Amino acid sequence: MPVVLVVDDSRAQRKLSAMYLRRWGYAVAEAASAPEALEICARENVDMVISDWMMPGMTGVEFCRRYREIPRDIYGYFILVTSKSDKAEVARGLEAGADDFLTKPFSSDELRARLRAGQRIQAMQAELIGKNQMVRETLEELQRLYDGLDRDLIEARKLQNTLLRERFRVFGRARVSMLIRTAGRIGGDMVGCFRLDSRRIALWSVDVSGHGVASAMMTARLAGYLSDGSPEQNIAFTRDQAGQRRIRSPAELAAEFNRLMLDELQVEQYFTLIYADFDEISGDLCFVQAGHPHPLVLRKPGATERIGDGGMPIGLVEGAEYEEVRLKLSPGDRLFLMSDGITECLGANGEELGEEGAEALLRGLLHLGSRDLLDSLVEELARFAGTDRFADDISGLVLDFQPSGSADHEDADARRLS
Missing domain, CATH: 3.40.50.2300 (Response regulator)
Structure with missing residues (x-):
């Protein structure tokens, strides 16, 4: 009343x-x-x-x-x-x-x-x-949910970081430096390498479509298929009719990934890929490019060379075929794999860096060792963008092909398989 x-x-x-x-x-x-x-x-x-x-x-x-x-x-x-x-x-x-x-x-x-x-x-x-009270209570509940999700994402990032425990690996004459820089708590980019046999190593770079938890989970799944920690699960290896283990070619691997995505995983995501098979003795390189930015060869005299033919991303078209690219690296050359977080980085003027811009940026860093080159690359991108908070994940991998006799030791895999 x-x-x-x-x-x-x-x-x-x-x-x-x-x-x-x-x-x-x-x-x-x-x-x-x-x-x-x-x-x-x-x-x-x-x-x-x-x-x-x-x-x-x-x-x-x-x-x-x-x-x-x-x-x-x-x-x-x-x-x-x-x-x-x-x-x-x-x-x-x-x-x-x-x-x-x-x-x-x-x-x-x-x-x-x-x-x-x-x-x-x-x-x-x-x-x-x-209604205001209801809004406040809803916002408080959302904040509690967000705080819980944020804690989970922090833990998920720690777990995702374990997928790339070593940022630098030595395989006899091949030295591999790797970089992952996620835009958020977790990301959809990943790079890696593993030994195929006593003289060949595999190098790979993937970028899963989208952002967030679903992309990160798919990235973790793909990393499991390309891990030397689980050889039986590694998709780079298969068995012939006699039951003997054999190495898939890069084109075979891309096709198998495409079949796996469409027939078994049946997810809405797709991903781009560079997968390379490198012979550390002869310098022969064979790779497949599936929608990923073109790899770059950083030649010893200081020149850069963009290689590759493009290709269809993995998981979009049933029965897609993938072409292999072959070339030879000379001692002192370096191979650089990068994600589109680099090529599509927006400058302060709103324009993309592009592949030509990325190539020009790298030419200014060729005097650096590969690990320093990757760190400096991030600094240069931040300078170009006017911020170090990038809109997309950034990943890169550099293979150094050392002259014969320069390797001071081989990795454990090489000793086991030789």
């Missing part, structure tokens, strides 16, 4: 107004002066006030201003009763916080209409408070 406070130094006017209010179902409080009314408002929850303008000691306008200073859970509706009709006086009342006016003499119907208008406003305010 709404509580209405009637404030008037005229006892007769108070009683008349109170009679009508009780008849209409309101709870009524009465005050003969503004100070008495303020005391009531301080100890009781008053929903609506009907106050005379002209009262001794404190006017209704001053009372309204003081009333608005009292902390309240709900909005109090304030009606000033006056014989004044001057616009400037009405403006004073509004500035003090009055919501409505009654001009003496007023009828009971007019009073009731003004009170109903005030109740509609209070009802809308109560509804708004309820």
Whole structure:
């Protein structure tokens, strides 16, 4: 039941107004002066006030201003009763916080209409408070969910980082340096390498479509298929009809990945790939390019050469065929594999770096060792973009082909397979 406070130094006017209010179902409080009314408002929850303008000691306008200073859970509706009709006086009342006016003499119907208008406003305010509370509770719940998800993503990033435990590996005359820089907590890029036999190594770079958890999970799945930690699961190897283990060619591997994506995994994602088979003794390189940016050969004299024919991404077209590219690296040459996070990096002017831009950027870094080259590449990209918060994952792999006799040791895989 709404509580209405009637404030008037005229006892007769108070009683008349109170009679009508009780008849209409309101709870009524009465005050003969503004100070008495303020005391009531301080100890009781008053929903609506009907106050005379002209009262001794404190006017209704001053009372309204003081009333608005009292902390309240709900909005109090304030009606000033006056014989004044001057616009400037009405403006004073509004500035003090009055919501409505009654001009003496007023009828009971007019009073009731003004009170109903005030109740509609209070009802809308109560509804708004309820909705705001619901919004706050929803936002708090979303924040708790976000905090939980963020903690999970941090742990997922730690796990994803274990997929590339070593950022530098030595395979006899082949030295491999690798870089992963995710745009978010987790990413869809991955690079890696493993030994195929006593003289050949595999190099690979993948970029799964999309971002977020689904892409990261697919990246982890692909890394499992290209890991020397699980030879039986590694898709680079298969068995011939006699049951003998053999090495798949790069084109065979890409085709098998395409079949696996479409026939078995049946996910909405696809991925781009560079997969290379390198002979560390002869320098022969055979690779397949499936939608990935073109590899670069960084020649010993300081020149760069873009290689590859493009190719269809993995997981888009059933029965897609993939062409192999063959070339020979000379001692001192380097092979660079990169994801489109590098070539599609946006500069401060909004233009993409592009493959030509990436090639030009690398030419300025050829004097550096491969590990320093990768670190400096990220710095140069940040300078180009005007920020180190990249929109896409960045990954790169550099193969150094060392001159004969320069290897001071071979890795454990080479000793086991030789």
